[in-house]
Amino acid sequence: MPNIKSAVKRVKTIEKRRALNASQKSALRTAVKTADTALAGTEVETAQAAFQAASKKLDKAVTKGLIHKNAAARKKSRLAKKLNALKAEA
Numbered sequence: 748m749p750n751i752k753s754a755v756k757r758v759k760t761i762e763k764r765r766a767l768n769a770s771q772k773s774a775l776r777t778a779v780k781t782a783d784t785a786l787a788g789t790e791v792e793t794a795q796a797a798f799q800a801a802s803k804k805l806d807k808a809v810t811k812g813l814i815h816k817n818a819a820a821r822k823k824s825r826l827a828k829k830l831n832a833l834k835a836e837a
Contacts, residue, residue, distance in 0.1 A: 772813055778804040779822060786829040791837050798830050 749755055778801040785797035805819040 768813060771808065771811065775804045775808050775813065779826070782826055783829075786826065786833055789833075789837070791834060794830055794833055798826050801826060 749758060778797075782794070782797040782801035785794040788794065802823050805814070805823055808814045809816045809819045
């Protein structure tokens with residue numbers, strides 16, 4: 748534990764940010780996984796809604812600096828590709 752007052756404050760704020768980031772990243776992964784399973788099914792409307800939710804979470808994660816913008820674009824692109832394939836077969 749640091750002795751300097753400002754360093755003690757930094758440790759506290761860093762811990763808060765780390766916990767918040769971990770929570771948001773976990774929610775992001777859950778949303779992407781939910782969308783992936785919905786896209787593996789046959790319900791187009793459910794898959795569409797799950798894709799939109801995951802897409803929104805990915806965009807928010809980029810603006811908050813949780814993930815790189817290219818990583819989010821790659822994940823959204825892969826999900827969109829699966830959604831288009833599902834729409835085409837339906």
